[in-house]
Amino acid sequence: MRFQLIGVNHKSAPLEVRERLAIPESRLPDICRDLTAYTGIEEGMVISTCNRVEVITHTVNGSADLRGFLHQHFHLDPEELDPHLYEFRAKDAVRHVFRVASSLDSMVVGEAQILGQVKEAYATARAVGAVRGQLDQLLTRAFAVAKRVRTETAVGSSSVSIASVAVELAKKIFGNLHGKNVFIVGAGKMSELAARHLMAHGCGSIFVANRTYDRAIGLAQKFDGQAIKFEDLYATCDRADIVITSTGAPHAIFRREHGEQFLSRRKNRPMFFIDIAVPRDVSPEMAKLDGIFAYDIDDLQQAVSSHVADRRKEAERAEAIIAGEVEKFEARISTLDVVPTIVSLQDHLETIRQAEIDRVRGRMGQLTPEQEMAVEALTRGIINKVMHTPITTLKTAAKEAEATTVVDVVRRLFNLREKDSGGPAKEAPSKEVGTQH
């Protein structure tokens, strides 16, 4: 396996470095072309997301100078870049690609976006012919592994930010969020974020109440919502199904009597309070009412951390799946490495067989069809018997480290030429690489 990978990610490099390496989508095809034109690289692709920039290649001899490619391409000082780079080869590179596609290497383990980004990068590279052989097989397998991880583990089953936990809770209460109204009380950043998440999941109208009315108007405009004067809060709050509250009030602004009023006006339809204020805006007494579901910042945080812990456990299971898949992939690719030699060996011996039959045909005189068949069967049988041991040895050796040596010996013994193999002896061209503009 001559895979090589180099890159930076959110763990290895600060944002400033990742920003300098980031590649706009429109430039990806050019970079893939430059990559395949670089010395020692047969196939290559580049993944560039906000959390990672990675160059994945299949090389001529497994030791291409990928650092050199990055230095030249991005005009970065090696001293500045190298400490942040990680590099993987052969099996480690395969494992890394599988882990990235399966979202085990992501900042939020299990997030689904990365698989789509890898697929896009693959499609781009494939479209320009930079991915076509073994790299193609690696990526195709990586997608299958990612799917397996997603199906067989719960690594991607739940989200982890407070805003997304709030959305999940809202879904557990209301099911579909379409048409549900949201009331933001206190125009803070976190409320805005939570509201944005809820709107993204189909919530309907937004109402905003703030002690400073102008701020309420400002935030309401962002969501195309309606600003409500703070003194009208209790009269209008029951119009919302979900209330996100984060005022700086020193005591609870929603008390039991308010909850009772809301429920009565809503004919007991449930209300969900996301209370991210400290001290809390919703009194514990109100939270006890049937039909009122109030989660404060600690409750939400607890849900988040439990998800993170759950994911960690699931991630361990996913790692085990990947380890098995890496082994399988390695065995498969190794077999593929010896296939050209087996094919050329078969071709070579078949040519000899045909030549020998033609040579003696004149001396044998006219043969009946039955005799023709007998000769064919006899010669084929001999060839097959002769080939049996070398082919078995090649297939066995494919799974071992000595594969290259055995392939070499077989080629020498039978005098198999390079062109027959379709194999690895591409002369590495030495070309200049493109530069980033």
Add this chain to the structure above:
Amino acid sequence: MALLWLRFALGCYFVGLVYAFFALTRTSDLFSRIALHAASLGMVFHFVSLVEVFLSGQVVWASVHNGESLLAFFSMIFFMVIYTIYQTTSPGVVVFPVVFFLTFVAAVDEQPVLLTQFVSHKGWLVAHIILIFTGYAALVLSFGASLLYLLQERRLKSKKPTSLISFLPALEVIDQIGYRSLLLGFPFMTLGLLTGSIVAVTTYGHVDFLDPKILLSVLMWAVYMVMVFTRWNSGWRGRRAAFLATFAFVAALAAWAANYFSAIHRFAAS
């Protein structure tokens, strides 16, 4: 032969029963799918069994066991309709045990006991049986939904992180299932009682309101009506609705049990 098909159905419903107990403690999509397929297959056997009973030519649905079998089948139909609309098998937690119990009792042995009195209006009797059992089935489901609502409400109120991975559908979905079952079942129950009264009048010449069967049936209907009214008028949900639903369900069970000691609605041959 009908009994044999019913026993096959019972075997399939057993898978549902196991699922019901399993689902209370953990979530498994695979098991939920298996239970669903087993229940569907059970319904096929059950249907064949009911058709054979019907083709036997008598109004044998008026026997206790066939009545139980029919009620179980109607409950399964309701369950499947809900599954089709909401894509959730969780009402099975309540429906499967009830259906299994009813089918089990019906499948124990052959008991072709008929109404002791000769019923002159067979058509009314059939209408009464179908309507009242549809009403019962809706009540079973509504009762199940109200229990699930309580369970889900408790989970969400407990604020334990596990509430997010609960097998139950969203609170509002459970609420809709319960309310719609209630609304759908009420007219059936009402018409079922009316047709029952017609059968009683045509058979005995009057309706004896002091008969335990009639008394409990009217009580059950009254609770049913209160449930529909409080829900429609005040949106009663959660604990209060669950209490009412439990009361209605117990009244329904009592009305069913009254068959054994009612003077006019007796199944027993003795």
